[in-house]
Amino acid sequence: MDTFDKGSGPTHGKPFQVALLGNPNTGKTTLFNALSGLRHRTGNYPGVTVEVRKGALKASFNGTDHDIDLLDLPGTYSLAARSPDELLAVDVVTGCFGESSRPDALVCMADASNLERSLYLFSQAVELGVPVVLALSMVDLAAKQGIKVDTRKLSEQLGLAVIAVNATKGTGLRELKAAIIEAALGKVAPNAQMLPEAVKSTQAELAKAWNCHPGFVLRALVDEGGEAEKRLTAQKGATAVAELQAARQKLTTQHQIALPVLEPRCRYPWIRKQVAGTVERSQNNQKGFTEKADRWLVHPFYGTGIFLLIMLFFFQAIFVLAKPVMEWLGELTDGLASWLGGQLGPGPFNSLVCEGVIPGVGAVLVFLPQILILFAFMGVLEDCGYMARAAFLMDRLMARCGLSGKAFIPLLSSLGCAVPGILSTRVIENRRDRLAAIVVAPLMSCSARLPVYVLLTGAFLSQTWWLPGLTLFGLYMIGFVVAPLVAWTLKSTLLAGEKPIFMLEMPPFRVPAVKVVARRMVEAAWEFLARAGTLILASMVVVWALLHYPSTTPDGKYWPEVIEESKGEDRLVLLEQWKSNTILARVSRSLDPLWAPVGWDWRIGAAALASFPAREVVVASLGIVFGQDPEWEETAVGDESEKRLASRLQEAKRADGSRLFTIPTALSLLVFVALCCQCVSTLAVMARETRSWKWPAFTFAYMTTLAYLGAILVFQVGTMLEGWIRP
Amino acid sequence: MTSQQPPFAVEKSLDKWPLQIQGEIVSVEGTDSVACRLLEMGILEGEPIRILGYAPLGDPMEIRLRDFQLSLRLSEAQRVTVRTAPLPVD
Numbered sequence: 001m002d003t004f005d006k007g008s009g010p011t012h013g014k015p016f017q018v019a020l021l022g023n024p025n026t027g028k029t030t031l032f033n034a035l036s037g038l039r040h041r042t043g044n045y046p047g048v049t050v051e052v053r054k055g056a057l058k059a060s061f062n063g064t065d066h067d068i069d070l071l072d073l074p075g076t077y078s079l080a081a082r083s084p085d086e087l088l089a090v091d092v093v094t095g096c097f098g099e100s101s102r103p104d105a106l107v108c109m110a111d112a113s114n115l116e117r118s119l120y121l122f123s124q125a126v127e128l129g130v131p132v133v134l135a136l137s138m139v140d141l142a143a144k145q146g147i148k149v150d151t152r153k154l155s156e157q158l159g160l161a162v163i164a165v166n167a168t169k170g171t172g173l174r175e176l177k178a179a180i181i182e183a184a185l186g187k188v189a190p191n192a193q194m195l196p197e198a199v200k201s202t203q204a205e206l207a208k209a210w211n212c213h214p215g216f217v218l219r220a221l222v223d224e225g226g227e228a229e230k231r232l233t234a235q236k237g238a239t240a241v242a243e244l245q246a247a248r249q250k251l252t253t254q255h256q257i258a259l260p261v262l263e264p265r266c267r268y269p270w271i272r273k274q275v276a277g278t279v280e281r282s283q284n285n286q287k288g289f290t291e292k293a294d295r296w297l298v299h300p301f302y303g304t305g306i307f308l309l310i311m312l313f314f315f316q317a318i319f320v321l322a323k324p325v326m327e328w329l330g331e332l333t334d335g336l337a338s339w340l341g342g343q344l345g346p347g348p349f350n351s352l353v354c355e356g357v358i359p360g361v362g363a364v365l366v367f368l369p370q371i372l373i374l375f376a377f378m379g380v381l382e383d384c385g386y387m388a389r390a391a392f393l394m395d396r397l398m399a400r401c402g403l404s405g406k407a408f409i410p411l412l413s414s415l416g417c418a419v420p421g422i423l424s425t426r427v428i429e430n431r432r433d434r435l436a437a438i439v440v441a442p443l444m445s446c447s448a449r450l451p452v453y454v455l456l457t458g459a460f461l462s463q464t465w466w467l468p469g470l471t472l473f474g475l476y477m478i479g480f481v482v483a484p485l486v487a488w489t490l491k492s493t494l495l496a497g498e499k500p501i502f503m504l505e506m507p508p509f510r511v512p513a514v515k516v517v518a519r520r521m522v523e524a525a526w527e528f529l530a531r532a533g534t535l536i537l538a539s540m541v542v543v544w545a546l547l548h549y550p551s552t553t554p555d556g557k558y559w560p561e562v563i564e565e566s567k568g569e570d571r572l573v574l575l576e577q578w579k580s581n582t583i584l585a586r587v588s589r590s591l592d593p594l595w596a597p598v599g600w601d602w603r604i605g606a607a608a609l610a611s612f613p614a615r616e617v618v619v620a621s622l623g624i625v626f627g628q629d630p631e632w633e634e635t636a637v638g639d640e641s642e643k644r645l646a647s648r649l650q651e652a653k654r655a656d657g658s659r660l661f662t663i664p665t666a667l668s669l670l671v672f673v674a675l676c677c678q679c680v681s682t683l684a685v686m687a688r689e690t691r692s693w694k695w696p697a698f699t700f701a702y703m704t705t706l707a708y709l710g711a712i713l714v715f716q717v718g719t720m721l722e723g724w725i726r727p
Numbered sequence: 728m729t730s731q732q733p734p735f736a737v738e739k740s741l742d743k744w745p746l747q748i749q750g751e752i753v754s755v756e757g758t759d760s761v762a763c764r765l766l767e768m769g770i771l772e773g774e775p776i777r778i779l780g781y782a783p784l785g786d787p788m789e790i791r792l793r794d795f796q797l798s799l800r801l802s803e804a805q806r807v808t809v810r811t812a813p814l815p816v817d
Contacts, residue, residue: 078767082760117769147794225760259759264766291779291791301781392798396784399800501764501803506789506796538797628740 022109356544401489664718
């Protein structure tokens, strides 16, 4: 659409480097997606938890095509950096980011309905000596609120291109791209004077002395104790620090005002002057809608009630809406397994497919509907503006355990799956707060734990009608209690530091864009399917092999055939003979001293070991170890297969003939599964989001330790209690 | 919801005002990063402001200024002194 002569190729040798800046909630990401389509990748940058996405696009100007490399910066209100994450924006605009050079142009995104505030970042950008284009979003929303911005007049006042864009509808994109090229070719930086002359000259002097970008120097000079100053100290040493202190001292005495708070007090009057006469306001009843809605939605009483109702609906929908699809998917995999079992001749391959791959991957795939619903809800709540209200309502409660109010939704969505939960912690700007939320997210009982909970609770803890529900509730409570405790411990030790500022913009309510929500759902589904297709598949193949080989009896026959030929109860004895000699069983048996305190035998230990890559594997592994061949009881269908495994577990005996699973044993396994970090993809996402292996390693260590200690506690106390009750 | 707008100008820190009060920011205290963040968000001397509400347990609070709504904790709001005035806030 942007060009008629697409084949002509670029005329400019190198693509233009363009950075996209803007406040959070201005529709920056939507604009980036609209401009770059699906052709973007994430830039890796050590030490920060935010990502910079890079997109390639073509733009046409004056009949020729140009290539643009567009860098999408994390949303920010100011270039003043107080954490490595925030310094990233400064690095990109000054050309210190990774392999990319100084940008040829900047695109600044501003919200037309909130023009003055969103021009603050713009006012910092125009001083960087790089051409700037101002993209104005939310023009429709502003019009509904009775705010009309005259873009032509604003453009004249500012002396640069101002383009109104609507990324969802696709309007203004072509004009914006042309304006970017024009600015980049023109190489004319805006000329704006906001800060006092003395500050400007000091900035220039220091830039020359240190051979640094003036933009970086300004940050080091103005943000006392900020990240730029820290970097300068690390790179240039004590002399630079002394020069910096002297320069600050001089400016402070000259202007009678502390430097850091001078900047906003200079910029806002400038903004007001530029905007004057370009914004027209009319009375409009739409104006107060958000405010009126907020009277109810953030009301201490009604607001909390509405919030609880929304959350209840959220979870109910995840379970109820997903159930039929999940059942259908479950039947499909069962059907596929038995059909393929018939098609393939007997042998190791048949066993691999029908006992390993299909049940393993199938057990994961059934959660796809839940993931889709979870992300649809998250997308809608976020895009309509409710998410900020939820964070507002929960902030005090979360602050007590050292977390931000914004951590509530990530933790809640970790009840579905910790992977999207960890991804959604991106809304937390403070690094320490975000790390605390990431590290405790896997403690929330995710949906992959549910099959284990249901199986063991059903088999061993349903003597009375209220016991299963209570057990399930208790297992979920473990997460709700332990996660805040761990967060609190972390925030008072490893992640201790000054309390971050909680300032959250409450965006106006609007109808969520279908495109935005759909995109989030598709991205989540792909990530999930890729995981099922790679990690779970691979780990099921490995687990199956470790529990299948050696597969020959001492006299050289194939075990499955021997079992097939035998009749009746013999089969279970033979199965145990076979399985107890397989590789994983040998490993597990050698770890017997480890299992004794928690009351397990090698079989439970093997299942627990096997499920470290993905906890979904635990039920399938129990099935392999305890024998769950559908051919044995042909009448069993659907839910029966679970009951079949349950009865096998109930009948399982120890070497001395006593029951393997007592209530304390079952509970210790349940507690272990509840607390343990048996999920490689969670750890991988954690590594990606924190850009280090330190945090996943820490999480794995502390969760495994907690799980093991918890299991010991439950088993020992449980056995003691059992002794008192039934001496 | 009734406004408890006092009939004459009163100065108090932002966290001490009841609901629906409107006024004007008189000062933002301090030169540290908290003060900087407040100023950067446009909480500046002379700006009209209105208190929209408090979360359960009384913290954080929601305010309206310029053309947007913002929530902040009382510990930060304490820095801001507001003088009530009988002028309307957008």
